[in-house]
Amino acid sequence: MSAMRTLVAALRDPASVATLDRDAWTALVSVARAEALLATLAHRVEGQPVPPEVEPTLAAARRDAAQAQVAALWEAEMARRALAPLGIEPILLKGTAYAAAGLPNAAGRQIGDLDILVPRDRLDSVEAALLEAGWEWVKDDPYDQSYYRRWMHELPPLIHKTRDRMIDVHHTILPLTARVRPDAAAMINDAHALPLPQSFVNLYEPEDYPEVPADPSVVPPVAGCRVLGRFDIVHHCVAHLMADGELDGGLRNLWDFHYLVREMERRTNGKYVKDLLGDTGRHGLHHPFARTARLAHHLFGPLMYVRESLTLADRLFLRRLLARDDWGKPTRPLTRLAFTIRGHWMRMPPLMLARHLWTKWRKR
């Protein structure tokens, strides 16, 4: 079995690591690291029989991820302070949001940049406030700058000059040119203020399913920021995974989706998933959601209300998601290229894509 398959199996069923020999562990650790899933795996297999030589590596990964979350939440606090004079509470997205909301997939979830969502009509003042507070442009190139501003769903990336941390300021969910257009204004409107009620970790209405209270030790005290609503947090995960192109880090995003949905399904006897499905139409995410669910179902285990059979295109997604050899090296260059092209195709109409690629090619 390839190491990528071993990784999928270990996430799906942690007990499956009991049969691995040391070579298999070496390969598993390497591909998990490459997919930014090592600390997630380390949490998942905690308590399983792990060889003594391997355990320190997993323990270090868990500690490292915990510290990285502390740093990520501090970065969110820095953004909050920069935007507070404008009366804007940044909406945290992706890894930082999972950690701030204390969601079950947060344990070991790697967090890179800080992603925040702000109202589009406040973008200019947000940008000015961040520059004032010490963030600087990563890309000074005028074409890149104007490209982001005209077409993308986020500002060009900024990096903080002393803390050396990146921030991505989103103003919509997907690029302005993308064919699927989730309703960002509605998502912003429905966002929740932090700190959240304890029951938010259930991603469901507290009065319906009050039996799983949050573990207070994992709910961090971030106040003055926001997170997306109970369904939108999953919608954003789907949009980010399916409609955002190259599928780099795709396996990790798919795991986020699966673990969140599966856990909520369990806690609400399926009611959460049913209502979540009903909500996808609101954002034009019906098809991306269905595909994400099929892939998650196939790789990580059964989900309710999901059609079992994969389409031909689904199989291509699987090929891409698992395109890595036992030494962590990316493989299947043609499949990868196809997804790069797909990513661009979804972001831009053909003529614009041609112009973009031409400009980029000339600047090589």
Added chain:
Amino acid sequence: MSHNHALRIGPVSFRIRSDWAAPIDTLRRLYAGYPRPAGAFADATVRLEANRFWRRFIRPSVHIGGDWTIPDALPLPLAQGLLAAEMGMNLQVALGWRRHLLIHASAVERDGRAVMMIGASGSGKSTLAALLGEGNWRLLGDEFALLGLDDGMLAPFPRLVSLKNAAIAEVERRVPADRMGPLLKGTPKGDIRHLVPRADAVARMEEGARPALMLFPEFGAPAGVRGVGAAEAFVRLTESSTNYVALGEPGFAAMMNLVRSVPAVAIGYGSSEEGMAAVEALWAELAP
């Protein structure tokens, strides 16, 4: 067809795969005295690979891959494959290792106590450590000092010593040729030749040492010794650490404990003899 090798240096186990036989053959020869990874588990992976298939054969150039890489790093010619392997292994430690506080320093030990030498490239820390390690000191490492987060002990990391430019001649006249790697001319860092640490450094690589002296050598600076306060040492050490920030509070605590309990001095020196004499003199003053 690929070639690979696994080896352990101190607490770190590596596996290295190469598209070419030559770098692996050289590694096998130079690391012959090193153990295999404990229990055959390697926690760091290095890949030496051609970016395009034909670049294995035509003007072969070695791209350094692995668990951790630097984007846009320039490939090296195949003749410098050993350097690529060494850079790849260093990179895994510098960017990935979290089980110790990493300080970019060389270190030597005597009587269970260690001298750490901290400085930028060109300060002479590698050369001094190599030369001391040929005398009545044990070499702990020439590149990374691994400081225990709980016990404050230095874990040896006696990889091959990387000698550069003038340091090569300085060392090669004192050690037998079979402990020297191939001379790599015209690398991005100038001429490089690797030294295999003495057998005692490898045999005792499980045996830690307590830091007793921190030295900031400055090759070419006017001869003299200057005391370095805890605050200055702290700042210079944080600048020399690749994982201080990532470790968070335990890293801070280990660093504070080090600068508070271990004396630090800066020395200027003009020749290796002068540098070694200065270390001996400081050590004699320090001796309990």
